[in-house]
Amino acid sequence: MRFTNFTNKAMKLINSPFKKSIIISVTIAALAFHTNPVALANNSKLSTANDSHKVKKTAKAIDHKAQAAAIVIDGKPVVYLDSKNTAQDVIKKLKLQYVNEDQLTAVEAKSTSEQPLGQNETRILDLHLSADAAIEEVKAEPDQILSLDQAVSFLQKGTLEETKYKVKQGDVLGTIASEHQLKITNLIALNPGLTENSVLQIDQELNVTVPKPFVEVVVEKEFNQQEEIPYQTEVKEDPNVANGESKVSQTGQAGLQSVTYHVIEQNGTAVKKDVTKQDIIKQPVNQIVVKGTKVIPSRGEGSFAWPAVGGYISSTMGYRWGKLHKGIDIARPSNPTIKAADNGVVVSAGWDNGGYGNKIVINHQNGYQTVYAHLSSIGVKTGQTVEKGSAIGVMGATGDATGVHLHFEVYKNGALQDPLSYIKK
Incomplete structure (x- = not known):
């Protein structure tokens, strides 16, 4: 046989x-x-x-059966190693996943300082396993004995086998995570290089192993860090500013504080976090926004104000160079600001291809309209309500202009009027 x-x-x-x-x-x-x-x-x-x-x-x-050492969790052998020393190394390596060598040495020697933490300093207060763990010398089958790294992984995950999932048509991270009782953050953590914005490929393999650790490492620590204190925004109403308009009168500045936290973590995840000390290094400065409450009537008063800051009439209304000059020209002001001649609503504001260049037209809601042309820039927009005497643009020489000036026109019920019948310098 x-x-x-x-x-x-x-x-x-x-x-x-x-x-x-x-x-x-x-x-x-x-x-x-x-x-x-x-x-x-x-x-x-x-x-x-x-x-x-x-x-x-x-x-x-x-x-x-070979001589071995078992790591016993809550009275039950969980993993077998070739010696007691290897078993001790497994527990040490398990702890070193969450602290460094110096921190582990200090906490095991109970030599942590009681001095206040320095800036951005971390101190480990305690480190232990979430369940009672002991090492016992036993007999074990040779194929039951794990290597050091295998034992650490097994204690952390509850398995040595990783469950893989192949991406199918229509899969997204959310559905894959849900199907395997995982959060998207857990799925991303299980697959290095994967992000929320990753484009999944058909047949791409993802690790969907649901960790069921036999024991967790509990770390109690305190740490200090500097944090920005966001500034607050304060709104102040101003009756002298038009309703709907606002401006920043004081720019906000973030403050700075030193904060000390007491934290308890399990396998690197914070389960409790409390502030134990807080010192203000720099107070924040509020941002102040002035909000206008003044109601500006959209209907004109029926009388017109001079539309410039000073200046003189360089050309009147009438025929010149064989064609009608439809308004007056105002040149050489003491300030280039152009102002609304009366209350009204802006019906157009922009470039005109008929030679006016940058042009604004205001409807005064009482039968009158005024036109402002050749502006170098425009300070209002269509649909905006403007107040008599408010700035609407800057004098210029755009379009068909021989020099810097304002071309100003007046219409009544659609009929062209001589501006000099309505305004005086």
Whole structure:
């Protein structure tokens, strides 16, 4: 009878970390069969296989449990290592996922300082596992024994196997996460390089392993950091500013504070966070916005104000150069600001292709309209209500103009009027 399975098992054990012990066992088995141990180890045929008693005796010798160390969580062995020292290293490496070597040494030596924290300083107050953990020396099957890294991963995830998901047509991060009882943030954390904006590809593999740790690392710490204090916006009403208009009279400035937090984390996630100390370094400065409340009538008074700041009439209304000059020209003002001649609503404000250049037309809602042309810039927009004497633009020489001036026209019920019949300097 052939004992292929038997000898394969022997070879597997010989190649295990417990080679010396297994070789002794194989030798004993070989002697029981009066067989060369080397031949047995090399999967040779057994001439005395008809002896069932010897087969059972040999199987018992081969079924060898090795000396090991178990990490016991809440009274139950969870992982097996080759030695007590390796088991201790596993627990240490588990803790070092969340603190550095110096912090771990300090907290285990109970040598943390009680001095106030310095700027941007972190201090570990306590570090422990979320469940009772002990190390016990036991016997274990060789294939149960894990490496250091395998044991750390197993304690953190509850498994050594990662569950993979292949992206299908129509998949998005939200649906994939939901189907596997994960949050999008968890799914992203499980897949380095993945972001909320990532474009998923068909058949792309994603890790959707739901971690079920056997034990978590609890870190209690305090840390200090400087934080910006946002400024507040204060609104002040001004009856002298037109309703709907606003301006910043004081620019806001953020303040600065030093804040100390007391935090408890489990596996790197904060489960509690309290402010224990707060010092203002720089007070914030409020931003002040002036909001106008003055109601400007859209209907004109019926009388017109001079539309410029000073200046003189450089050309009157009438025929010149063979065609009608429809208004008056005002030049050389003391200030280039152009003003509304009366209350009204802006019906157009922009470029005119008929030679006027930048032009504004105001409807005074009482049958009158006024026109302001050749402006270098426009300060109002269509639909805006303007007050008599308010700035609406800047004098210029755009369009068909021989120099810087304001061309001003007046219309009554659609008929052109001589502006000099309505305004005086």
